[in-house]
Amino acid sequence: MQLITIDDIEAAAARIAGRAVRTPLTPCLWAADDRPLWLKPEQLQPIGAFKIRGALNAIARIPEETRKKGVVAYSSGNHGQAVAYTAKLYGVPATIVVTTNTPQVKIDATTRHGATVVVVPPADRESAAAEIVATQGGTLVPPFDHPDVMAGQGTIGLEIAADLPDVEVVLVPVSGGGLIGGIATAIRAKAPNAKVIGVEPELAGDTAEGFRLGRKPDWSTDDRARTIADGLRSTPSDLTFAHITKLVDDVVTVTEDEIRAAIGVLATRSQQVAEPSGAVSTAAYLYRDLPAGRTVAVVSGGNIDPALLAEVVTAAPAAAPAAGASVGRTARS
Amino acid sequence: MQLITIDDIEAAAARIAGRAVRTPLTPCLWAADDRPLWLKPEQLQPIGAFKIRGALNAIARIPEETRKKGVVAYSSGNHGQAVAYTAKLYGVPATIVVTTNTPQVKIDATTRHGATVVVVPPADRESAAAEIVATQGGTLVPPFDHPDVMAGQGTIGLEIAADLPDVEVVLVPVSGGGLIGGIATAIRAKAPNAKVIGVEPELAGDTAEGFRLGRKPDWSTDDRARTIADGLRSTPSDLTFAHITKLVDDVVTVTEDEIRAAIGVLATRSQQVAEPSGAVSTAAYLYRDLPAGRTVAVVSGGNIDPALLAEVVTAAPAAAPAAGASVGRTARS
Numbered sequence: 081m082q083l084i085t086i087d088d089i090e091a092a093a094a095r096i097a098g099r100a101v102r103t104p105l106t107p108c109l110w111a112a113d114d115r116p117l118w119l120k121p122e123q124l125q126p127i128g129a130f131k132i133r134g135a136l137n138a139i140a141r142i143p144e145e146t147r148k149k150g151v152v153a154y155s156s157g158n159h160g161q162a163v164a165y166t167a168k169l170y171g172v173p174a175t176i177v178v179t180t181n182t183p184q185v186k187i188d189a190t191t192r193h194g195a196t197v198v199v200v201p202p203a204d205r206e207s208a209a210a211e212i213v214a215t216q217g218g219t220l221v222p223p224f225d226h227p228d229v230m231a232g233q234g235t236i237g238l239e240i241a242a243d244l245p246d247v248e249v250v251l252v253p254v255s256g257g258g259l260i261g262g263i264a265t266a267i268r269a270k271a272p273n274a275k276v277i278g279v280e281p282e283l284a285g286d287t288a289e290g291f292r293l294g295r296k297p298d299w300s301t302d303d304r305a306r307t308i309a310d311g312l313r314s315t316p317s318d319l320t321f322a323h324i325t326k327l328v329d330d331v332v333t334v335t336e337d338e339i340r341a342a343i344g345v346l347a348t349r350s351q352q353v354a355e356p357s358g359a360v361s362t363a364a365y366l367y368r369d370l371p372a373g374r375t376v377a378v379v380s381g382g383n384i385d386p387a388l389l390a391e392v393v394t395a396a397p398a399a400a401p402a403a404g405a406s407v408g409r410t411a412r413s
Numbered sequence: 414m415q416l417i418t419i420d421d422i423e424a425a426a427a428r429i430a431g432r433a434v435r436t437p438l439t440p441c442l443w444a445a446d447d448r449p450l451w452l453k454p455e456q457l458q459p460i461g462a463f464k465i466r467g468a469l470n471a472i473a474r475i476p477e478e479t480r481k482k483g484v485v486a487y488s489s490g491n492h493g494q495a496v497a498y499t500a501k502l503y504g505v506p507a508t509i510v511v512t513t514n515t516p517q518v519k520i521d522a523t524t525r526h527g528a529t530v531v532v533v534p535p536a537d538r539e540s541a542a543a544e545i546v547a548t549q550g551g552t553l554v555p556p557f558d559h560p561d562v563m564a565g566q567g568t569i570g571l572e573i574a575a576d577l578p579d580v581e582v583v584l585v586p587v588s589g590g591g592l593i594g595g596i597a598t599a600i601r602a603k604a605p606n607a608k609v610i611g612v613e614p615e616l617a618g619d620t621a622e623g624f625r626l627g628r629k630p631d632w633s634t635d636d637r638a639r640t641i642a643d644g645l646r647s648t649p650s651d652l653t654f655a656h657i658t659k660l661v662d663d664v665v666t667v668t669e670d671e672i673r674a675a676i677g678v679l680a681t682r683s684q685q686v687a688e689p690s691g692a693v694s695t696a697a698y699l700y701r702d703l704p705a706g707r708t709v710a711v712v713s714g715g716n717i718d719p720a721l722l723a724e725v726v727t728a729a730p731a732a733a734p735a736a737g738a739s740v741g742r743t744a745r746s
Contacts, residue, residue, distance in 0.1 A: 101437050101438075101439055101440070102437055103437060104434050104436060104437060104457065105434075106457045106458075106459075107434070107459050109459055109460070109498070109522075109526075121457065123684035124437065124439045124454065124684065124685075125439075126439075126440050126442055127442065128684050165442070189442075192442070193442075344719075347719070348686075348719045348722075350461075351456035351457065351461050351687075351715030352457075352684070352685075352686060353681075353684040353685060353686060354684075382684030383684070386677075386680070386681045386726040386727055387727055389680065389722075389723075389726050390722075390723035390724075390727045391723075393722050393723050394719055394723045
């Protein structure tokens with residue numbers, strides 16, 4: 081299995097510069113003294129999630145004549161928005177296959193970019209996208225199982241290492257594995273002493289189980305769909321799982337209550353709106369026994385149902401967040 | 414009246430680098446096509462507001478022997494937190510005078526940094542701080558009426574001009590005038606064609622009135638305390654008003670309902686938590702007839718009462734936000 085390289089990621093960074101937001105690391109004053117925490121706020125990207133990085137890199141790499149025929153994507157939401165947004169940028173048509181359990185807020189955001197949206201049951205999304213490509217033409221932009229998509233997501237790791245060269249722990253949400261595969265490739269090259277730890281909802285903890293057992297997981301779509309974290313219901317491909325087994329130090333899980341509490345902490349103590357999928361890394365920081373040291377939690381997206389946001393910001397957290405305060409230093413930027 | 418200069422601001426930028434977050438400009442896909450909008454998310458700063466910039470610059474400028482004797486500040490909240498945080502950074506004592514109408518969330522945040530907090534009625538805060546300096550020693554760090562504080566806040570304008578050199582409109586919350594005075598100084602020097610427009614709550618619209626009449630306003634403390642925007646209840650000093658009259662193009666006001674609606678739009682469509690004071694610039698973008706063109710709204714802070722946040726994210730906006738979508742370009746970063 082050919083893994084992506086740091087060169088792929090550096091080329092991607094040059095390709096997406098000026099189109100993706102160069103997000104800062106933001107220090108959390110509420111963090112524990114022995115585990116200072118910075119957030120990487122990817123919800124600040126144009127479509128509210130990191131997916132714009134992979135879509136921009138992958139679509140930039142399609143030859144112009146081919147790109148004109150359009151792009152097709154299947155996605156639980158944010159990747160679809162990212163492909164629709166990027167297609168509009170290039171002036172080419174986009175068809176986005178979403179699933180029946182996709183939040184309406186994400187479907188609305190996709191159609192606003194001028195894309196055609198097709199709704200199918202969760203298990204049918206890949207075959208539906210393949211059929212559209214076969215019958216109508218266009219290029220499929222997969223949500224994670226593609227080296228160009230992974231390299232685009234990996235630019236987050238490049239930026240973390242540039243801003244905090246002595247980072248010790250990087251916490252990354254895991255779904256299909258494109259985000260963590262890309263970030264781990266960059267961190268191994270640029271901050272080799274840092275541990276990269278994946279975080280999943282317990283209810284979609286297939287990769288954590290597979291990582292422990294040393295084989296690609298095979299949880300059913302229905303099992304993975306139980307979590308509130310609607311962006312973390314995918315399962316790794318051969319390509320992404322190869323990156324995870326080779327480059328990632330651990331994969332841990334968090335509960336649904338812990339995810340809700342983390343959204344509340346992020347909104348009320350760090351002024352950041354995270355969707356459930358984006359909050360799992362902070363949930364792991366708050367509620368799991370992780371290695372000490374300078375920690376970065378990747379907040380992968382913020383497209384949350386307003387009613388859920390309202391609910392969690394006024395609820396008491398599931399357990400007390402880490403005490404103490406980390407003061408006096410922001411990342412280089 | 415000696416105004417601050419672009420050199421003062423560039424020196425401040427060097428002084429605060431690595432301690433304040435270098436915030437990006439984040440594009441708003443929900444903005445109108447003829448008025449693309451970027452946010453400058455200062456709620457991402459360590460204390461959740463831009464005030465860290467001025468406090469860092471002012472305290473860095475105090476000679477070390479003097480600084481050891483401690484710092485004193487009066488503040489409706491965010492400036493107090495900024496001075497407390499910076500004092501802890503330098504290992505010197507801080508005494509913060511707050512007022513009886515300061516939200517508890519801001520008082521708690523200040524004491525967490527190890528500062529001594531003194532609570533007095535709004536009208537007494539300046540005299541109480543002066544008395545502490547007279548009896549206990551230490552250096553007063555005023556919230557806006559000081560060239561070093563203004564130069565620190567002005568670094569926001571430097572960053573806006575660097576990231577979006579062809580910016581056409583900059584919207585800035587106005588209270589004591591230190592933020593807009595600093596930003597306007599930087600914008601005049603680096604993006605001279607851009608209009609700088611101040612925004613106030615109608616209920617604390619003293620500067621808008623003073624700007625129109627050409628004289629420093631004199632609204633009572635009680636009148637200015639009526640607005641929900643607790644960070645915008647101050648009134649300009651001679652120093653800041655001189656900057657406003659010379660460098661600012663207009664000062665407009667927004668209603669309390671418009672401020673609430675803007676907080677909701679920022680949270681649900683831009684994934685950003687703004688406090689009422691931080692949302693007035695976006696409220697003006699949404700609900701006032703402003704010049705067209707590439708617009709930046711400074712989101713000055715995000716220390717909001719969670720109950721208020723919950724209320725506004727589920728409420729319908731006061732009027733429909735601008736339609737259309739602006740796509741395809743982020744600021745340079």
